[in-house]
Amino acid sequence: MAAAFSVEGVEGLPEISAGDDLAAIIAGAAEFADGDILVVTSKIVSKAEGRVVEASDREDAITAETVRVIATREFEGHITRIVENRQGIVGAAAGVDASNAPDGTVLLLPVDPDASARDLATGLRALTGARVGVILSDTLGRPWREGQTDIAIGAAGVHVFDDLRGGVDASGKPLSVTMPCVADEIAGAGELVKGKSSGVPLAIVRGLGRYVGDLDLPGARSIQRPSERDLFRQGADEAYDDGYRAGFDEAQAEGSLRERPDFE
Amino acid sequence: MAAAFSVEGVEGLPEISAGDDLAAIIAGAAEFADGDILVVTSKIVSKAEGRVVEASDREDAITAETVRVIATREFEGHITRIVENRQGIVGAAAGVDASNAPDGTVLLLPVDPDASARDLATGLRALTGARVGVILSDTLGRPWREGQTDIAIGAAGVHVFDDLRGGVDASGKPLSVTMPCVADEIAGAGELVKGKSSGVPLAIVRGLGRYVGDLDLPGARSIQRPSERDLFRQGADEAYDDGYRAGFDEAQAEGSLRERPDFE
Numbered sequence: 001m002a003a004a005f006s007v008e009g010v011e012g013l014p015e016i017s018a019g020d021d022l023a024a025i026i027a028g029a030a031e032f033a034d035g036d037i038l039v040v041t042s043k044i045v046s047k048a049e050g051r052v053v054e055a056s057d058r059e060d061a062i063t064a065e066t067v068r069v070i071a072t073r074e075f076e077g078h079i080t081r082i083v084e085n086r087q088g089i090v091g092a093a094a095g096v097d098a099s100n101a102p103d104g105t106v107l108l109l110p111v112d113p114d115a116s117a118r119d120l121a122t123g124l125r126a127l128t129g130a131r132v133g134v135i136l137s138d139t140l141g142r143p144w145r146e147g148q149t150d151i152a153i154g155a156a157g158v159h160v161f162d163d164l165r166g167g168v169d170a171s172g173k174p175l176s177v178t179m180p181c182v183a184d185e186i187a188g189a190g191e192l193v194k195g196k197s198s199g200v201p202l203a204i205v206r207g208l209g210r211y212v213g214d215l216d217l218p219g220a221r222s223i224q225r226p227s228e229r230d231l232f233r234q235g236a237d238e239a240y241d242d243g244y245r246a247g248f249d250e251a252q253a254e255g256s257l258r259e260r261p262d263f264e
Numbered sequence: 265m266a267a268a269f270s271v272e273g274v275e276g277l278p279e280i281s282a283g284d285d286l287a288a289i290i291a292g293a294a295e296f297a298d299g300d301i302l303v304v305t306s307k308i309v310s311k312a313e314g315r316v317v318e319a320s321d322r323e324d325a326i327t328a329e330t331v332r333v334i335a336t337r338e339f340e341g342h343i344t345r346i347v348e349n350r351q352g353i354v355g356a357a358a359g360v361d362a363s364n365a366p367d368g369t370v371l372l373l374p375v376d377p378d379a380s381a382r383d384l385a386t387g388l389r390a391l392t393g394a395r396v397g398v399i400l401s402d403t404l405g406r407p408w409r410e411g412q413t414d415i416a417i418g419a420a421g422v423h424v425f426d427d428l429r430g431g432v433d434a435s436g437k438p439l440s441v442t443m444p445c446v447a448d449e450i451a452g453a454g455e456l457v458k459g460k461s462s463g464v465p466l467a468i469v470r471g472l473g474r475y476v477g478d479l480d481l482p483g484a485r486s487i488q489r490p491s492e493r494d495l496f497r498q499g500a501d502e503a504y505d506d507g508y509r510a511g512f513d514e515a516q517a518e519g520s521l522r523e524r525p526d527f528e
Contacts, residue, residue, distance in 0.1 A: 002273035002464060003457040009266035071495040078441075082495060090408040099433040099442070139442070143407055143496040144354040145487050147425050147445030149452070151409070161411050169363040170463030177342075178363070178403070181411030185456050188413070188449035192472060193267040199434030200266060208456060223409050231335040231346060232407040234500040243507025244514075251515035 005207030009193035009200040016201075018050030023123025026202065032130040035209020038120075039190030041201040042136045042153055043100050043107055045116045051108040058096060058106050065094035065108060071235025082143075082235065087113060088224045089153055091140045100199075109138065113154025114219030121156040121215055133158035133212040136220070137187035137194075143232065150191035152183035155220040159183075159211045181223055182211055269471030273457035273464040280465075282314030287387025290466065296394040299473020302384075303454030305465040306400045306417055307364050307371055309380050315372040322360060322370050329358035329372060335499025346407075346499065351377060352488045353417060355404045364463075373402065377418025378483030385420040385479055397422035397476040400484070401451035401458075407496065414455035416447035419484040423447075423475045445487055446475055 010030045016022065022045065026038070046052070053061050066083040070090060073080050085094040087109055095109035110116040113136045121134040136154030141147075152160060160183035167178075190203035227233055234242070274294045280286065286309065290302070310316070317325050330347040334354060337344050349358040351373055359373040374380040377400045385398040400418030405411070416424060424447035431442075454467035491497055498506070 002275040004270060004272040005456065006268060006270040007453075008268040011266045073495055075493060080495075139444070142445075144489050144494060145415070145445065145448070146489050147443040147448075147487065149445050149448050171364055171367070179411045180403070180455060181406075181409065181413050182456060184409070184411075184413050185452035189271075189453040189456070191444060192269065192446060192449055192453070223411065225408050225410050229339060230408060231337055231344075231499040231501070232496045234503070235495040236498040236500075236503040237495070239498070239500040239503035240507035240510075243504035243509075244511035245507075246504075247508035247511030247513075248515040249511075250508075251512040 003207075005205060007189050007193050007203050007205050010202035010204060011200055013044070013201060016044045016047040018048065018052070020048045021123075022048045023120050023127060026120070027124055027127040030202070030204060032124065032128045032132050032204070033206070034131045035206070035212050036130060037133040037135060037158060037186055037205040037208055037212060038124065039135045039137050039150075039187055039194070039203040039205060040117075040120065041194055042095075042109055042113060042138045043097065044201045045110050045113070045120070045136055045154075046107045049110055049116065051110060052102065052105045053108065055098060055101075055104045055106050058098065061106055061108060062094045062096045065096055070233065071238055073235070073237070085109065086111070087153060088221060089138075089140070090224075095138060095153075109153065110136070114156065114221050115154075117154035117156035117219065118215055125157075125215075131157070131212060135183055135187050135190070137190055139191070149184075150187045150194075152181075152187045152220045152223065155183050155217075157212060157215050157217065158186075159213055159217060160220055160223055162211070182208075183220060183223065186211075267471075269469060271453050271457050271467050271469050274466035274468060275464055277308070277465060280308045280311040282312065282316070284312045285387075286312045287384050287391060290384070291388055291391040294466070294468060296388065296392045296396050296468070297470070298395045299470070299476050300394060301397040301399060301422060301450055301469040301472055301476060302388065303399045303401050303414075303451055303458070303467040303469060304381075304384065305458055306373060306377060306402045307361065308465045309374050309377070309384070309400055309418075310371045313374055313380065315374060316366065316369045317372060319362060319365075319368045319370050322362065325370055325372060326358045326360045329360055334497065335502055337499070337501070349373065350375070351417060352485060353402075353404070354488075359402060359417075373417065374400065378420065378485050379418075381418035381420035381483065382479055389421075389479075395421070395476060399447055399451050399454070401454055403455070413448075414451045414458075416445075416451045416484045416487065419447050419481075421476060421479050421481065422450075423477055423481060424484055424487055426475070446472075447484060447487065450475070
């Protein structure tokens with residue numbers, strides 16, 4: 001039998017407010033079995049955690065959530081800010097979102113999405129008796145591809161990678177660098193039933209129990225590439241400008257007769 | 265009823281060789297119904313199209329498939345080349361792959377993955393009578409996230425985006441920039457059953473018929489961001505170095521008394 005799985009949206013959830021017990025609400029809205037993976041739109045976690053600020057502060061909120069600006073550019077009157085946010089995620093607008101937020105407000109991401117996922121998985125396992133995994137998803141753009149996909153910003157009780165390094169392919173050759181990020185793929189699959197306009201914030205993925213594990217597995221933070229391995233830690237324009245200034249200053253400091261240093 | 269879909273791997277395919285009629289082979293290996301989406305690992309399309317070269321030419325093959333080098337860096341003795349390939353896709357190694365290739369060879373991507381997808385969808389629709397969509401998938405890394413996900417490098421008979429621009433969210437607010445790339449999310453869902461080591465090159469996605477459409481819909485090439493909207497068309501180091509050289513030369517040409525020009 002070939003592998004198979006299913007993804008189903010969960011409807012009928014009440015509007016979530018600060019202080020709500022999400023695990024209890026979700027356990028009451030759906031059935032869970034061992035090996036199920038719950039994909040939760042991070043927005044409802046933000047709402048339960050009270051991560052809501054006044055909409056008039058949207059730009060301030062983005063700035064406050066930003067650890068590092070990577071690139072800024074204006075397209076058609078709209079300024080795009082690609083930043084690293086407090087959660088370590090690189091994306092537009094630091095995860096600050098006005099859509100699906102209560103009127104006059106914007107939503108911030110959960111402070112620690114892996115901890116939120118762990119709380120939810122712990123609660124769901126206790127309430128349902130089922131060994132479930134939890135992925136918190138958010139919608140992110142990509143540098144070289146149009147549109148967005150949902151990715152895992154938090155995870156608990158799920159292997160975020162299917163680590164094939166050291167394994168072999170079907171013809172016996174080593175899969176030396178292959179490490180599919182299954183958590184991101186599962187988050188994307190969840191988006192296909194949750195949708196942005198439907199108000200369905202949950203999806204249950206059944207049949208991928210091989211990726212479900214203990215609650216102390218590494219979370220989605222482990223997906224973030226460390227800066228020493230990041231070839232795109234700055235936008236091309238920003239890096240060029242920094243280089244230009246450095247080169248200009250260096251040439252002036254050295255006087256105009258010195259050869260430009262050669263470097264790779 | 266909440267939305268739901270299923271993903272199933274298709275086993276039992278013979279080893280594919282140059283000149284094979286993929287549509288006929290696939291139509292013989294699985295049942296199709298209207299609205300099904302077939303996710304095909306691009307490798308078997310490459311094999312059917314004879315896109316195989318001698319392994320001794322791997323580095324040459326990468327160079328030949330490269331249109332533009334974006335970033336190069338050595339990590340732990342392994343050189344990573346991020347390039348734009350002939351298909352317009354930005355990724356490592358230009359899509360040249362040694363895994364799952366016949367011994368002593370490497371596989372190149374199909375010359376025109378959208379055309380390959382269209383041929384396959386046309387053939388499958390004719391052979392099965394079912395209105396199916398086809399996505400050709402490949403495995404790609406991401407600049408800021410570890411691991412890889414499968415994405416759509418070719419598509420036919422499928423809407424690659426769920427274009428929500430101009431629509432509203434569940435609370436009635438405009439979804440001004442939201443355009444989920446469902447083709448990439450479906451490709452990723454397919455990877456979860458196909459796997460890298462299992463030798464399962466096909467997945468059938470059932471229940472997402474709302475994304476299936478005519479064969480002349482825009483293909484996966486429409487997902488590629490045009491260069492004028494690309495903030496990361498060069499690696500940070502490469503852009504810095506180019507800027508440094510330009511700034512140094514400019515300062516020398518102008519003489520050492522001129523102020524460094526200020527620019528944003």
